[in-house]
Amino acid sequence: MAIDDFAFRKGSNYGTLICDLNTHQPIDLLPNRTKASVTDWLTMHSEVVLVIRDGSNIYRAGIDAVNRPMVRIMDRFHLIQILYRWMLTSLQRFLPHQWSYILNLSNPPNQTETESKAEELQEIKIDMKPxxxxxxxxxxxxxxxxxxxxxxxxxxxxxxxxxxxxxxxxxxxxxxxNKRKRRSTLLNGYINLIIIGIENNLSSHQIFEQIKQQGYKGSYRFSQFLYKDLQPILASIYYTYSNGVIEGQINRLKTIKRTLYGRASFELLRKRVLYHM
Incomplete structure:
Protein backbone atom coordinates (compact mmCIF):
# COMPACT_ATOMS: atom_id res chain seq x y z
CA MET A 1 0.00 0.00 0.00
CA ALA A 2 0.94 3.67 -0.40
CA ILE A 3 0.13 6.34 2.16
CA ASP A 4 0.13 10.13 1.89
CA ASP A 5 -1.66 13.15 3.29
CA PHE A 6 -4.06 15.67 1.79
CA ALA A 7 -5.40 18.97 3.07
CA PHE A 8 -8.95 19.66 4.16
CA ARG A 9 -7.72 23.20 4.77
CA LYS A 10 -4.11 23.88 3.83
CA GLY A 11 -1.94 24.64 6.83
CA SER A 12 -4.69 23.63 9.25
CA ASN A 13 -6.47 20.28 8.85
CA TYR A 14 -5.13 17.22 7.06
CA GLY A 15 -6.38 13.74 6.29
CA THR A 16 -4.73 10.53 5.09
CA LEU A 17 -5.26 8.66 1.83
CA ILE A 18 -4.30 4.99 1.47
CA CYS A 19 -3.97 3.28 -1.92
CA ASP A 20 -3.43 -0.25 -3.18
CA LEU A 21 -0.18 -0.43 -5.15
CA ASN A 22 -1.42 -3.37 -7.24
CA THR A 23 -4.81 -2.02 -8.34
CA HIS A 24 -3.78 1.67 -8.14
CA GLN A 25 -7.11 2.37 -6.40
CA PRO A 26 -7.79 4.10 -3.06
CA ILE A 27 -8.73 1.66 -0.31
CA ASP A 28 -9.38 4.00 2.61
CA LEU A 29 -9.56 7.61 3.71
CA LEU A 30 -8.71 8.66 7.28
CA PRO A 31 -10.06 11.89 8.82
CA ASN A 32 -6.73 12.93 10.32
CA ARG A 33 -2.96 12.62 10.02
CA THR A 34 -1.81 11.13 13.31
CA LYS A 35 0.53 8.36 14.38
CA ALA A 36 -2.24 6.58 16.30
CA SER A 37 -4.66 6.44 13.36
CA VAL A 38 -1.99 5.01 11.03
CA THR A 39 -0.92 2.41 13.60
CA ASP A 40 -4.52 1.38 14.32
CA TRP A 41 -5.35 1.04 10.62
CA LEU A 42 -2.30 -1.12 9.90
CA THR A 43 -2.97 -3.24 12.98
CA MET A 44 -6.50 -3.99 11.73
CA HIS A 45 -5.24 -4.80 8.21
CA SER A 46 -2.75 -7.59 8.78
CA GLU A 47 -2.71 -8.40 5.05
CA VAL A 48 -0.51 -5.35 4.39
CA VAL A 49 3.09 -6.51 3.95
CA LEU A 50 4.61 -3.50 2.15
CA VAL A 51 4.19 0.23 2.80
CA ILE A 52 5.61 3.14 0.82
CA ARG A 53 5.51 6.67 2.20
CA ASP A 54 7.10 10.10 1.90
CA GLY A 55 9.52 11.62 4.44
CA SER A 56 6.81 12.37 7.02
CA ASN A 57 7.91 11.68 10.60
CA ILE A 58 4.28 11.06 11.57
CA TYR A 59 3.84 8.24 9.06
CA ARG A 60 7.27 6.81 9.88
CA ALA A 61 6.42 6.67 13.58
CA GLY A 62 2.96 5.22 12.91
CA ILE A 63 4.30 2.47 10.64
CA ASP A 64 7.22 1.63 12.95
CA ALA A 65 4.81 1.24 15.88
CA VAL A 66 3.14 -1.74 14.18
CA ASN A 67 4.46 -4.89 15.80
CA ARG A 68 4.88 -7.12 12.77
CA PRO A 69 7.38 -7.47 9.92
CA MET A 70 6.66 -5.23 6.94
CA VAL A 71 8.68 -3.88 4.05
CA ARG A 72 9.00 -0.14 4.63
CA ILE A 73 9.93 2.00 1.62
CA MET A 74 10.64 5.72 1.33
CA ASP A 75 9.51 7.20 -1.97
CA ARG A 76 12.52 8.04 -4.15
CA PHE A 77 11.16 11.41 -5.26
CA HIS A 78 10.72 12.59 -1.67
CA LEU A 79 14.09 11.11 -0.72
CA ILE A 80 15.80 13.12 -3.47
CA GLN A 81 13.93 16.24 -2.33
CA ILE A 82 15.18 15.77 1.24
CA LEU A 83 18.76 15.16 0.07
CA TYR A 84 18.56 18.24 -2.17
CA ARG A 85 17.33 20.44 0.71
CA TRP A 86 20.08 19.19 3.00
CA MET A 87 22.68 19.81 0.30
CA LEU A 88 21.47 23.40 -0.16
CA THR A 89 21.46 23.96 3.59
CA SER A 90 25.03 22.69 3.86
CA LEU A 91 26.20 24.85 0.96
CA GLN A 92 24.53 27.95 2.39
CA ARG A 93 26.08 27.33 5.80
CA PHE A 94 29.62 26.43 4.84
CA LEU A 95 30.55 27.44 1.30
CA PRO A 96 29.91 31.22 1.56
CA HIS A 97 32.30 31.39 4.50
CA GLN A 98 34.78 29.06 2.84
CA TRP A 99 34.82 30.96 -0.45
CA SER A 100 35.09 34.35 1.25
CA TYR A 101 38.01 32.97 3.25
CA ILE A 102 39.77 31.74 0.08
CA LEU A 103 39.03 34.91 -1.90
CA ASN A 104 40.39 37.13 0.86
CA LEU A 105 43.69 35.25 0.65
CA SER A 106 44.01 35.12 -3.13
CA ASN A 107 42.17 38.27 -4.31
CA PRO A 108 42.35 41.15 -1.83
CA PRO A 109 40.12 44.10 -2.83
CA ASN A 110 41.85 46.67 -5.05
CA GLN A 111 41.11 50.16 -6.25
CA THR A 112 39.74 48.96 -9.61
CA GLU A 113 37.03 46.92 -7.86
CA THR A 114 36.11 49.91 -5.70
CA GLU A 115 35.80 52.15 -8.76
CA SER A 116 33.73 49.58 -10.67
CA LYS A 117 31.21 49.43 -7.82
CA ALA A 118 29.89 52.86 -8.79
CA GLU A 119 29.39 51.67 -12.37
CA GLU A 120 27.53 48.58 -11.13
CA LEU A 121 25.13 50.80 -9.20
CA GLN A 122 24.28 52.61 -12.42
CA GLU A 123 23.42 49.29 -14.10
CA ILE A 124 21.64 47.74 -11.13
CA LYS A 125 18.28 48.75 -12.57
CA ILE A 126 18.70 46.09 -15.26
CA ASP A 127 19.15 43.32 -12.68
CA MET A 128 16.19 44.32 -10.51
CA LYS A 129 12.94 42.37 -10.47
CA PRO A 130 9.90 44.12 -12.01
CA ASN A 178 15.24 42.98 0.34
CA LYS A 179 18.18 41.05 1.72
CA ARG A 180 17.52 39.82 5.23
CA LYS A 181 20.18 39.68 7.87
CA ARG A 182 21.64 36.23 8.32
CA ARG A 183 20.41 34.62 11.49
CA SER A 184 23.07 33.63 13.95
CA THR A 185 23.36 29.86 14.35
CA LEU A 186 25.10 27.55 16.76
CA LEU A 187 27.80 27.02 14.11
CA ASN A 188 28.85 30.69 13.95
CA GLY A 189 31.52 30.25 16.61
CA TYR A 190 33.01 27.21 14.90
CA ILE A 191 33.34 28.44 11.29
CA ASN A 192 37.15 28.65 11.45
CA LEU A 193 37.39 25.08 12.77
CA ILE A 194 35.09 23.88 9.99
CA ILE A 195 37.18 25.65 7.32
CA ILE A 196 40.37 24.09 8.71
CA GLY A 197 38.69 20.68 8.68
CA ILE A 198 37.64 21.12 5.04
CA GLU A 199 41.19 22.17 4.09
CA ASN A 200 42.54 19.05 5.82
CA ASN A 201 40.09 16.84 3.85
CA LEU A 202 38.25 15.68 6.98
CA SER A 203 34.85 14.05 6.61
CA SER A 204 31.75 15.84 7.88
CA HIS A 205 31.50 13.39 10.79
CA GLN A 206 35.12 14.04 11.81
CA ILE A 207 34.52 17.80 11.68
CA PHE A 208 31.36 17.33 13.75
CA GLU A 209 33.28 15.38 16.40
CA GLN A 210 35.97 18.08 16.54
CA ILE A 211 33.57 20.99 17.06
CA LYS A 212 31.57 18.89 19.53
CA GLN A 213 34.73 18.55 21.66
CA GLN A 214 35.05 22.35 21.55
CA GLY A 215 31.57 22.81 23.03
CA TYR A 216 29.19 22.64 20.05
CA LYS A 217 25.72 21.72 21.36
CA GLY A 218 23.97 21.12 18.04
CA SER A 219 23.05 17.71 16.63
CA TYR A 220 24.26 15.80 13.63
CA ARG A 221 20.71 15.83 12.29
CA PHE A 222 21.28 14.55 8.79
CA SER A 223 23.09 11.46 10.06
CA GLN A 224 20.25 10.88 12.49
CA PHE A 225 17.76 11.11 9.63
CA LEU A 226 19.74 8.55 7.61
CA TYR A 227 20.05 6.27 10.63
CA LYS A 228 16.32 6.36 11.41
CA ASP A 229 15.25 5.80 7.80
CA LEU A 230 18.13 3.60 6.64
CA GLN A 231 16.01 0.51 5.88
CA PRO A 232 13.28 2.44 3.97
CA ILE A 233 16.00 4.27 2.01
CA LEU A 234 17.72 1.00 1.06
CA ALA A 235 14.34 -0.51 0.15
CA SER A 236 13.62 2.45 -2.16
CA ILE A 237 16.74 1.48 -4.13
CA TYR A 238 15.83 -2.21 -4.28
CA TYR A 239 12.07 -1.98 -5.07
CA THR A 240 10.50 -0.27 -8.08
CA TYR A 241 7.42 1.04 -6.25
CA SER A 242 6.80 4.78 -6.02
CA ASN A 243 4.25 7.20 -4.58
CA GLY A 244 3.25 8.29 -8.08
CA VAL A 245 0.07 6.20 -7.80
CA ILE A 246 -1.16 7.96 -4.69
CA GLU A 247 -0.14 11.41 -5.95
CA GLY A 248 -2.48 10.89 -8.90
CA GLN A 249 -5.28 9.80 -6.56
CA ILE A 250 -4.73 12.90 -4.41
CA ASN A 251 -5.21 15.06 -7.51
CA ARG A 252 -8.46 13.18 -8.14
CA LEU A 253 -9.46 13.76 -4.50
CA LYS A 254 -8.86 17.50 -4.89
CA THR A 255 -11.11 17.56 -7.96
CA ILE A 256 -13.87 15.77 -6.04
CA LYS A 257 -13.49 18.25 -3.16
CA ARG A 258 -13.96 21.17 -5.56
CA THR A 259 -17.17 19.68 -6.97
CA LEU A 260 -18.55 19.43 -3.42
CA TYR A 261 -17.95 23.18 -2.83
CA GLY A 262 -16.74 22.56 0.73
CA ARG A 263 -20.21 21.56 1.92
CA ALA A 264 -19.84 17.79 2.14
CA SER A 265 -19.19 15.80 5.29
CA PHE A 266 -16.14 13.59 5.60
CA GLU A 267 -18.26 10.45 5.10
CA LEU A 268 -19.62 11.70 1.77
CA LEU A 269 -16.13 12.69 0.63
CA ARG A 270 -14.84 9.24 1.63
CA LYS A 271 -17.58 7.47 -0.34
CA ARG A 272 -16.94 9.60 -3.42
CA VAL A 273 -13.18 8.96 -3.28
CA LEU A 274 -13.54 5.20 -2.73
CA TYR A 275 -16.20 4.78 -5.42
CA HIS A 276 -14.86 2.88 -8.46
CA MET A 277 -16.54 2.91 -11.86
Missing part, protein backbone atom coordinates in the same frame (compact mmCIF):
# COMPACT_ATOMS: atom_id res chain seq x y z
CA UNK A 131 8.39 45.04 -8.63
CA UNK A 132 11.74 46.36 -7.37
CA UNK A 133 12.22 48.37 -10.56
CA UNK A 134 8.71 49.85 -10.20
CA UNK A 135 9.46 50.81 -6.61
CA UNK A 136 12.78 52.41 -7.58
CA UNK A 137 11.05 54.44 -10.32
CA UNK A 138 8.51 55.67 -7.75
CA UNK A 139 11.36 56.68 -5.45
CA UNK A 140 12.98 58.66 -8.28
CA UNK A 141 9.68 60.46 -8.97
CA UNK A 142 9.26 61.36 -5.28
CA UNK A 143 12.84 62.65 -5.06
CA UNK A 144 12.39 64.85 -8.15
CA UNK A 145 9.09 66.23 -6.86
CA UNK A 146 10.69 67.00 -3.51
CA UNK A 147 13.54 68.83 -5.26
CA UNK A 148 10.97 71.05 -7.01
CA UNK A 149 9.75 72.23 -3.62
CA UNK A 150 6.88 69.88 -2.73
CA UNK A 151 6.63 69.10 0.97
CA UNK A 152 6.88 65.63 2.49
CA UNK A 153 3.30 65.95 3.72
CA UNK A 154 1.90 66.68 0.24
CA UNK A 155 3.98 63.89 -1.33
CA UNK A 156 2.75 61.42 1.27
CA UNK A 157 -0.85 62.37 0.53
CA UNK A 158 -0.37 62.25 -3.25
CA UNK A 159 1.28 58.81 -3.27
CA UNK A 160 -0.75 57.32 -0.38
CA UNK A 161 2.35 56.74 1.73
CA UNK A 162 3.30 57.60 5.27
CA UNK A 163 5.52 60.63 5.84
CA UNK A 164 8.23 58.42 7.32
CA UNK A 165 8.25 56.30 4.15
CA UNK A 166 8.49 59.38 1.92
CA UNK A 167 11.31 60.74 4.06
CA UNK A 168 13.14 57.41 3.81
CA UNK A 169 12.70 57.35 0.02
CA UNK A 170 14.09 60.88 -0.31
CA UNK A 171 17.20 59.94 1.66
CA UNK A 172 17.90 56.80 -0.40
CA UNK A 173 20.94 57.03 -2.67
CA UNK A 174 20.71 53.56 -4.21
CA UNK A 175 17.93 51.02 -4.86
CA UNK A 176 16.65 49.34 -1.69
CA UNK A 177 17.37 45.64 -1.28
Missing amino acids: NQQKKWELIQVIKKQHQTGQSIRSLAKAHHLSRNTVKKYIELKEPPT
Whole structure:
Protein backbone atom coordinates (compact mmCIF):
# COMPACT_ATOMS: atom_id res chain seq x y z
CA MET A 1 0.00 0.00 0.00
CA ALA A 2 0.94 3.67 -0.40
CA ILE A 3 0.13 6.34 2.16
CA ASP A 4 0.13 10.13 1.89
CA ASP A 5 -1.66 13.15 3.29
CA PHE A 6 -4.06 15.67 1.79
CA ALA A 7 -5.40 18.97 3.07
CA PHE A 8 -8.95 19.66 4.16
CA ARG A 9 -7.72 23.20 4.77
CA LYS A 10 -4.11 23.88 3.83
CA GLY A 11 -1.94 24.64 6.83
CA SER A 12 -4.69 23.63 9.25
CA ASN A 13 -6.47 20.28 8.85
CA TYR A 14 -5.13 17.22 7.06
CA GLY A 15 -6.38 13.74 6.29
CA THR A 16 -4.73 10.53 5.09
CA LEU A 17 -5.26 8.66 1.83
CA ILE A 18 -4.30 4.99 1.47
CA CYS A 19 -3.97 3.28 -1.92
CA ASP A 20 -3.43 -0.25 -3.18
CA LEU A 21 -0.18 -0.43 -5.15
CA ASN A 22 -1.42 -3.37 -7.24
CA THR A 23 -4.81 -2.02 -8.34
CA HIS A 24 -3.78 1.67 -8.14
CA GLN A 25 -7.11 2.37 -6.40
CA PRO A 26 -7.79 4.10 -3.06
CA ILE A 27 -8.73 1.66 -0.31
CA ASP A 28 -9.38 4.00 2.61
CA LEU A 29 -9.56 7.61 3.71
CA LEU A 30 -8.71 8.66 7.28
CA PRO A 31 -10.06 11.89 8.82
CA ASN A 32 -6.73 12.93 10.32
CA ARG A 33 -2.96 12.62 10.02
CA THR A 34 -1.81 11.13 13.31
CA LYS A 35 0.53 8.36 14.38
CA ALA A 36 -2.24 6.58 16.30
CA SER A 37 -4.66 6.44 13.36
CA VAL A 38 -1.99 5.01 11.03
CA THR A 39 -0.92 2.41 13.60
CA ASP A 40 -4.52 1.38 14.32
CA TRP A 41 -5.35 1.04 10.62
CA LEU A 42 -2.30 -1.12 9.90
CA THR A 43 -2.97 -3.24 12.98
CA MET A 44 -6.50 -3.99 11.73
CA HIS A 45 -5.24 -4.80 8.21
CA SER A 46 -2.75 -7.59 8.78
CA GLU A 47 -2.71 -8.40 5.05
CA VAL A 48 -0.51 -5.35 4.39
CA VAL A 49 3.09 -6.51 3.95
CA LEU A 50 4.61 -3.50 2.15
CA VAL A 51 4.19 0.23 2.80
CA ILE A 52 5.61 3.14 0.82
CA ARG A 53 5.51 6.67 2.20
CA ASP A 54 7.10 10.10 1.90
CA GLY A 55 9.52 11.62 4.44
CA SER A 56 6.81 12.37 7.02
CA ASN A 57 7.91 11.68 10.60
CA ILE A 58 4.28 11.06 11.57
CA TYR A 59 3.84 8.24 9.06
CA ARG A 60 7.27 6.81 9.88
CA ALA A 61 6.42 6.67 13.58
CA GLY A 62 2.96 5.22 12.91
CA ILE A 63 4.30 2.47 10.64
CA ASP A 64 7.22 1.63 12.95
CA ALA A 65 4.81 1.24 15.88
CA VAL A 66 3.14 -1.74 14.18
CA ASN A 67 4.46 -4.89 15.80
CA ARG A 68 4.88 -7.12 12.77
CA PRO A 69 7.38 -7.47 9.92
CA MET A 70 6.66 -5.23 6.94
CA VAL A 71 8.68 -3.88 4.05
CA ARG A 72 9.00 -0.14 4.63
CA ILE A 73 9.93 2.00 1.62
CA MET A 74 10.64 5.72 1.33
CA ASP A 75 9.51 7.20 -1.97
CA ARG A 76 12.52 8.04 -4.15
CA PHE A 77 11.16 11.41 -5.26
CA HIS A 78 10.72 12.59 -1.67
CA LEU A 79 14.09 11.11 -0.72
CA ILE A 80 15.80 13.12 -3.47
CA GLN A 81 13.93 16.24 -2.33
CA ILE A 82 15.18 15.77 1.24
CA LEU A 83 18.76 15.16 0.07
CA TYR A 84 18.56 18.24 -2.17
CA ARG A 85 17.33 20.44 0.71
CA TRP A 86 20.08 19.19 3.00
CA MET A 87 22.68 19.81 0.30
CA LEU A 88 21.47 23.40 -0.16
CA THR A 89 21.46 23.96 3.59
CA SER A 90 25.03 22.69 3.86
CA LEU A 91 26.20 24.85 0.96
CA GLN A 92 24.53 27.95 2.39
CA ARG A 93 26.08 27.33 5.80
CA PHE A 94 29.62 26.43 4.84
CA LEU A 95 30.55 27.44 1.30
CA PRO A 96 29.91 31.22 1.56
CA HIS A 97 32.30 31.39 4.50
CA GLN A 98 34.78 29.06 2.84
CA TRP A 99 34.82 30.96 -0.45
CA SER A 100 35.09 34.35 1.25
CA TYR A 101 38.01 32.97 3.25
CA ILE A 102 39.77 31.74 0.08
CA LEU A 103 39.03 34.91 -1.90
CA ASN A 104 40.39 37.13 0.86
CA LEU A 105 43.69 35.25 0.65
CA SER A 106 44.01 35.12 -3.13
CA ASN A 107 42.17 38.27 -4.31
CA PRO A 108 42.35 41.15 -1.83
CA PRO A 109 40.12 44.10 -2.83
CA ASN A 110 41.85 46.67 -5.05
CA GLN A 111 41.11 50.16 -6.25
CA THR A 112 39.74 48.96 -9.61
CA GLU A 113 37.03 46.92 -7.86
CA THR A 114 36.11 49.91 -5.70
CA GLU A 115 35.80 52.15 -8.76
CA SER A 116 33.73 49.58 -10.67
CA LYS A 117 31.21 49.43 -7.82
CA ALA A 118 29.89 52.86 -8.79
CA GLU A 119 29.39 51.67 -12.37
CA GLU A 120 27.53 48.58 -11.13
CA LEU A 121 25.13 50.80 -9.20
CA GLN A 122 24.28 52.61 -12.42
CA GLU A 123 23.42 49.29 -14.10
CA ILE A 124 21.64 47.74 -11.13
CA LYS A 125 18.28 48.75 -12.57
CA ILE A 126 18.70 46.09 -15.26
CA ASP A 127 19.15 43.32 -12.68
CA MET A 128 16.19 44.32 -10.51
CA LYS A 129 12.94 42.37 -10.47
CA PRO A 130 9.90 44.12 -12.01
CA ASN A 131 8.39 45.04 -8.63
CA GLN A 132 11.74 46.36 -7.37
CA GLN A 133 12.22 48.37 -10.56
CA LYS A 134 8.71 49.85 -10.20
CA LYS A 135 9.46 50.81 -6.61
CA TRP A 136 12.78 52.41 -7.58
CA GLU A 137 11.05 54.44 -10.32
CA LEU A 138 8.51 55.67 -7.75
CA ILE A 139 11.36 56.68 -5.45
CA GLN A 140 12.98 58.66 -8.28
CA VAL A 141 9.68 60.46 -8.97
CA ILE A 142 9.26 61.36 -5.28
CA LYS A 143 12.84 62.65 -5.06
CA LYS A 144 12.39 64.85 -8.15
CA GLN A 145 9.09 66.23 -6.86
CA HIS A 146 10.69 67.00 -3.51
CA GLN A 147 13.54 68.83 -5.26
CA THR A 148 10.97 71.05 -7.01
CA GLY A 149 9.75 72.23 -3.62
CA GLN A 150 6.88 69.88 -2.73
CA SER A 151 6.63 69.10 0.97
CA ILE A 152 6.88 65.63 2.49
CA ARG A 153 3.30 65.95 3.72
CA SER A 154 1.90 66.68 0.24
CA LEU A 155 3.98 63.89 -1.33
CA ALA A 156 2.75 61.42 1.27
CA LYS A 157 -0.85 62.37 0.53
CA ALA A 158 -0.37 62.25 -3.25
CA HIS A 159 1.28 58.81 -3.27
CA HIS A 160 -0.75 57.32 -0.38
CA LEU A 161 2.35 56.74 1.73
CA SER A 162 3.30 57.60 5.27
CA ARG A 163 5.52 60.63 5.84
CA ASN A 164 8.23 58.42 7.32
CA THR A 165 8.25 56.30 4.15
CA VAL A 166 8.49 59.38 1.92
CA LYS A 167 11.31 60.74 4.06
CA LYS A 168 13.14 57.41 3.81
CA TYR A 169 12.70 57.35 0.02
CA ILE A 170 14.09 60.88 -0.31
CA GLU A 171 17.20 59.94 1.66
CA LEU A 172 17.90 56.80 -0.40
CA LYS A 173 20.94 57.03 -2.67
CA GLU A 174 20.71 53.56 -4.21
CA PRO A 175 17.93 51.02 -4.86
CA PRO A 176 16.65 49.34 -1.69
CA THR A 177 17.37 45.64 -1.28
CA ASN A 178 15.24 42.98 0.34
CA LYS A 179 18.18 41.05 1.72
CA ARG A 180 17.52 39.82 5.23
CA LYS A 181 20.18 39.68 7.87
CA ARG A 182 21.64 36.23 8.32
CA ARG A 183 20.41 34.62 11.49
CA SER A 184 23.07 33.63 13.95
CA THR A 185 23.36 29.86 14.35
CA LEU A 186 25.10 27.55 16.76
CA LEU A 187 27.80 27.02 14.11
CA ASN A 188 28.85 30.69 13.95
CA GLY A 189 31.52 30.25 16.61
CA TYR A 190 33.01 27.21 14.90
CA ILE A 191 33.34 28.44 11.29
CA ASN A 192 37.15 28.65 11.45
CA LEU A 193 37.39 25.08 12.77
CA ILE A 194 35.09 23.88 9.99
CA ILE A 195 37.18 25.65 7.32
CA ILE A 196 40.37 24.09 8.71
CA GLY A 197 38.69 20.68 8.68
CA ILE A 198 37.64 21.12 5.04
CA GLU A 199 41.19 22.17 4.09
CA ASN A 200 42.54 19.05 5.82
CA ASN A 201 40.09 16.84 3.85
CA LEU A 202 38.25 15.68 6.98
CA SER A 203 34.85 14.05 6.61
CA SER A 204 31.75 15.84 7.88
CA HIS A 205 31.50 13.39 10.79
CA GLN A 206 35.12 14.04 11.81
CA ILE A 207 34.52 17.80 11.68
CA PHE A 208 31.36 17.33 13.75
CA GLU A 209 33.28 15.38 16.40
CA GLN A 210 35.97 18.08 16.54
CA ILE A 211 33.57 20.99 17.06
CA LYS A 212 31.57 18.89 19.53
CA GLN A 213 34.73 18.55 21.66
CA GLN A 214 35.05 22.35 21.55
CA GLY A 215 31.57 22.81 23.03
CA TYR A 216 29.19 22.64 20.05
CA LYS A 217 25.72 21.72 21.36
CA GLY A 218 23.97 21.12 18.04
CA SER A 219 23.05 17.71 16.63
CA TYR A 220 24.26 15.80 13.63
CA ARG A 221 20.71 15.83 12.29
CA PHE A 222 21.28 14.55 8.79
CA SER A 223 23.09 11.46 10.06
CA GLN A 224 20.25 10.88 12.49
CA PHE A 225 17.76 11.11 9.63
CA LEU A 226 19.74 8.55 7.61
CA TYR A 227 20.05 6.27 10.63
CA LYS A 228 16.32 6.36 11.41
CA ASP A 229 15.25 5.80 7.80
CA LEU A 230 18.13 3.60 6.64
CA GLN A 231 16.01 0.51 5.88
CA PRO A 232 13.28 2.44 3.97
CA ILE A 233 16.00 4.27 2.01
CA LEU A 234 17.72 1.00 1.06
CA ALA A 235 14.34 -0.51 0.15
CA SER A 236 13.62 2.45 -2.16
CA ILE A 237 16.74 1.48 -4.13
CA TYR A 238 15.83 -2.21 -4.28
CA TYR A 239 12.07 -1.98 -5.07
CA THR A 240 10.50 -0.27 -8.08
CA TYR A 241 7.42 1.04 -6.25
CA SER A 242 6.80 4.78 -6.02
CA ASN A 243 4.25 7.20 -4.58
CA GLY A 244 3.25 8.29 -8.08
CA VAL A 245 0.07 6.20 -7.80
CA ILE A 246 -1.16 7.96 -4.69
CA GLU A 247 -0.14 11.41 -5.95
CA GLY A 248 -2.48 10.89 -8.90
CA GLN A 249 -5.28 9.80 -6.56
CA ILE A 250 -4.73 12.90 -4.41
CA ASN A 251 -5.21 15.06 -7.51
CA ARG A 252 -8.46 13.18 -8.14
CA LEU A 253 -9.46 13.76 -4.50
CA LYS A 254 -8.86 17.50 -4.89
CA THR A 255 -11.11 17.56 -7.96
CA ILE A 256 -13.87 15.77 -6.04
CA LYS A 257 -13.49 18.25 -3.16
CA ARG A 258 -13.96 21.17 -5.56
CA THR A 259 -17.17 19.68 -6.97
CA LEU A 260 -18.55 19.43 -3.42
CA TYR A 261 -17.95 23.18 -2.83
CA GLY A 262 -16.74 22.56 0.73
CA ARG A 263 -20.21 21.56 1.92
CA ALA A 264 -19.84 17.79 2.14
CA SER A 265 -19.19 15.80 5.29
CA PHE A 266 -16.14 13.59 5.60
CA GLU A 267 -18.26 10.45 5.10
CA LEU A 268 -19.62 11.70 1.77
CA LEU A 269 -16.13 12.69 0.63
CA ARG A 270 -14.84 9.24 1.63
CA LYS A 271 -17.58 7.47 -0.34
CA ARG A 272 -16.94 9.60 -3.42
CA VAL A 273 -13.18 8.96 -3.28
CA LEU A 274 -13.54 5.20 -2.73
CA TYR A 275 -16.20 4.78 -5.42
CA HIS A 276 -14.86 2.88 -8.46
CA MET A 277 -16.54 2.91 -11.86
